[in-house]
Each structure stands twice: as C-alpha cells, then as structure tokens.
Amino acid sequence: MDAQSLFSLITLAAVRPLVWLLPVVLAVLALKRLIPRMRGAAGEARIGRTLGQxxxxxxxxxxxPDGREGWTQIDHLALTPAGLLVVESKNYRGxxxxxxxxxxWTQVLGRRRHPFQNPLRQNYAHVQAVNALGLGVPVLERVVFTDAARFPKGLPExxxxxxxxxxxxxxxxxxxxxDALHQAWQQLDGAIRTDxxxxxxHRAGLERRFGADDRLSPVLLLLAAAGVLVGGLWLTAGQLGPEVSALRSQPPLMPAPASSASRPASALSPTNVSPPQLSSRPQQRGSTAPVAATESRISLQWTERDGGSRESEDCKLAIAAVLMANTPEHRHRRTQACGKSAMP
Known part of the structure; x- marks a missing residue:
C-alpha cells in the first residue's frame, strides 16, 4: 500500500466518527421544530382530562360544519347543566x-415577541358553528391556557x-x-366528523383562507436528509473495515539482512546431514531438555578417514547417540559398531 492510500485510510478513519454526528444534528434540529406541536398536543390532552373529570x-x-359551506375544528365540547360548552385550548409559555x-395578542419570551390571533375570536367562530346546527339550547364558550402562561395585566373575560x-x-x-340538553348533545354528536x-x-379550507401551512416542510426535509446520511454511512461501513484490517495485518517493510547468519544451513555446508531420529531411545536421567530438541540443534559433518575409508552407517549412528546422550548403553553400542580403534 502506497503512502497516498495509507494517508487516505487514516484520514477516513479519523473523520468518519465526526460524520456520524451530522445525522444526529439534523434529527435534533427537526425535533426542535416539532417541540411546539408536541407541547401543544400535551397541553390539549391535560385540559381534556380536566374537562372529563x-x-x-x-x-x-x-x-x-361551520355554517358557511366549510369546516371548523374544535378542541373540546362538553355537556354541562348550563348548556353546551365549547373550549379552545392554548399551550403557550411566557x-x-x-x-x-x-x-x-402577544406572547413574550425573553426578548422575543410573537403575535398570535386572539383566541376568543377564534373560539367565537366555533360557537357560531354549533349555533348553526339549530339545537335550541345555550352554547357557552371558554378559552383555557395551560399553567405555563402568565397574564401580567390579568385574565381577560x-x-x-x-x-x-x-x-x-x-x-x-x-x-x-x-332532557333538552341531552337531546341537543345527541344531535351535536351526530353532526361531529372525525374521519x-x-x-x-378542513385543512384545504384553511389553506384557501390563510395559505399553505409549510411549518412541517423543514422538519420533513431535515428528517429525510438525516435518513439519507445514515443510509449512506451504513452502506459504506463495510468498506472501510476490510481495508483497515488489511493495513494492520501487513508486516512492516524491513530490508533483508545481508549477513551470513540469515543464510540457510544448507548453504553453509553442502555435506550437511540431518540428525538421526532417536525418539524411541530412553532419555538420560537428569536431563531437562527433550532429545528431539537436542537433535534439532545438532548438525554432523562426516569427513574421510585413513585415506578414504568410511565408517559404517551403524557406527555413525552410534557415535551420534553418544554425543547426544552419553549413557552406558550408547557407549556399548558404539564399541560394538565401531570397534575400539575407531572410537573418537
């Protein structure tokens, strides 16, 4: 692997954990935009539970139906002894x-000021939609804010x-x-749509009157971008791993030594002879190294004696056995195979 490839792998391994943070950041930004909607739904649920009690x-x-060939959305309707109650819930802070x-009206959060529609006027349209059904009973109205809102100048009527x-x-x-209220409630319940x-x-009517609600578009784009990034990183996760593993498994590049110590034993002596196998012979008492380990370190070289005469093969084996383990048994065998005159 050349230097450029090595540098690329190191850079990718260092930057990749930081790249994984980008989808997390995008998801956090999307959730931050969704928090107001989630907070509003939670506040509406708390108000609904209280009304149910x-x-x-x-x-x-x-x-x-809003009585004008359109539709209106109502947060809560309640049957009370005084009439039908129409409730608009608001979960505002500050x-x-x-x-x-x-x-x-105006919401103040620190130094920020946010205007919003007067909820009393908004709820008045809901009351008119209930009256348009011709139920013949009193219709009451109430706007309820959660406890996160404060009214420094007092609560309006x-x-x-x-x-x-x-x-x-x-x-x-x-x-x-x-009984009249019970009958009116049944008629109202029959006119309710939840499909x-x-x-x-209803959303189409709001878009015609106020324009399209594009508050969810940035949220969807952020979530889509986060999903694409996670998918791309997941697909490329298996490509970096094998390359880094191969890089780690490669041995370090070191020049081969030129000394004679690195040459094989066969190159030093053409007459090198492998040691005889003596695994079946007993090991000398008191010896701590196995015979096989001793044999692997012995290399015998045979030369001509007495003008070219050679000892027999049995003599050579007997002499090697004595050199490796000088026992009475091996010495006796050497005497029998070589004779006293041929012993070293």
Whole structure:
C-alpha cells in the first residue's frame, strides 16, 4: 500500500466518527421544530382530562360544519347543566398580553415577541358553528391556557388557566342536565366528523383562507436528509473495515539482512546431514531438555578417514547417540559398531 492510500485510510478513519454526528444534528434540529406541536398536543390532552373529570360527557378534537359551506375544528365540547360548552385550548409559555376586543395578542419570551390571533375570536367562530346546527339550547364558550402562561395585566373575560379551570367553571356545574340538553348533545354528536376526509377538507379550507401551512416542510426535509446520511454511512461501513484490517495485518517493510547468519544451513555446508531420529531411545536421567530438541540443534559433518575409508552407517549412528546422550548403553553400542580403534 502506497503512502497516498495509507494517508487516505487514516484520514477516513479519523473523520468518519465526526460524520456520524451530522445525522444526529439534523434529527435534533427537526425535533426542535416539532417541540411546539408536541407541547401543544400535551397541553390539549391535560385540559381534556380536566374537562372529563368535571362534566358527564366530553368530546375532543372534532370537526363540524361551520355554517358557511366549510369546516371548523374544535378542541373540546362538553355537556354541562348550563348548556353546551365549547373550549379552545392554548399551550403557550411566557407572558401573554391581550384584551377581549383586540384582533391579535402577544406572547413574550425573553426578548422575543410573537403575535398570535386572539383566541376568543377564534373560539367565537366555533360557537357560531354549533349555533348553526339549530339545537335550541345555550352554547357557552371558554378559552383555557395551560399553567405555563402568565397574564401580567390579568385574565381577560372568558379566559381561564388550567390551575383554576374547575373553580372558573363551577357555575356551569350547578344543577342537572335537562332532557333538552341531552337531546341537543345527541344531535351535536351526530353532526361531529372525525374521519380523514373531513380533516382534509378542513385543512384545504384553511389553506384557501390563510395559505399553505409549510411549518412541517423543514422538519420533513431535515428528517429525510438525516435518513439519507445514515443510509449512506451504513452502506459504506463495510468498506472501510476490510481495508483497515488489511493495513494492520501487513508486516512492516524491513530490508533483508545481508549477513551470513540469515543464510540457510544448507548453504553453509553442502555435506550437511540431518540428525538421526532417536525418539524411541530412553532419555538420560537428569536431563531437562527433550532429545528431539537436542537433535534439532545438532548438525554432523562426516569427513574421510585413513585415506578414504568410511565408517559404517551403524557406527555413525552410534557415535551420534553418544554425543547426544552419553549413557552406558550408547557407549556399548558404539564399541560394538565401531570397534575400539575407531572410537573418537
């Protein structure tokens, strides 16, 4: 592997953990944009649970005809002894400034100011939609903010905080629900729509009046980008691993030594003879090294004696046995095979 490839692998291995952080950052940004919607849904659920504890019948998140050939969405409807109650829930934080007759109110969060539609006017349209059904019973209205909102100049008429909702609605709980109210509730329940077609029609009407709601578009784009990055990193995860493993398994590049010590034993002496196998012979007592290990370190070289005469093969083996283990048995065998005159 050349230097450029090595540098590329090292760079990729160092940068890759940082690349994995990018999908996490994109997902966090998407969740940050979704938090207001999630907070609003949680606040609406808390208000709905409180209403369910106060009144005998409650419906949540319903679609009704608005009486103008359109649709309107109502957060909560409740059957009370005083009439049918229409509730608009708001989960806002910070300081809230606004009056009953003003078109817009203001939310203050630190140094930021956010105007929003007067919720009393918004809920008035819901009340008109219920009245358009011709039920013939009183229709009450209430706007409820969660406890995260504060009103420095006091609560406008018709507005409650969740902490005091039960106390504010105490007059609506006095008495019993009349038969007329029960019948009107059944008619109202029959006009309620919760199917997807009605919700799509309601969204279409909002888009015609106020324009398309593109608040979810950045969230979807961020989540899609995070998913694409995770998929790409997952697919390339198996490509870097084998290359790095191969790089680690390669031996270091070292020049071969030129000394004679690295040459094989056969190159030093052409007459080199492998040692005889004596694995079946007993090992000398007191010896700590096995015979096989001793044999692997012995190399015998035979030369001519007495003008070219050679000892017999049995003599050579006997002499080698004595050199490796000088026992009486090996010496006796050497005497028999070589004779006294041929012993070294």
């Amino acid at each position: 106060l009144f005998p019948a409650v419906r949540h998140d319903v679609i009704l 300081l809230i400034f606004g009056r009953k007759g003003e078109a817009t 018709g507005v409650s905080r969740l902490a005091t909702l039960a106390e504010d609605l105490e007059p609506c709980r006095e008495g019993v629900v009349s 997807r077609a009605a919700r799509r029609a």
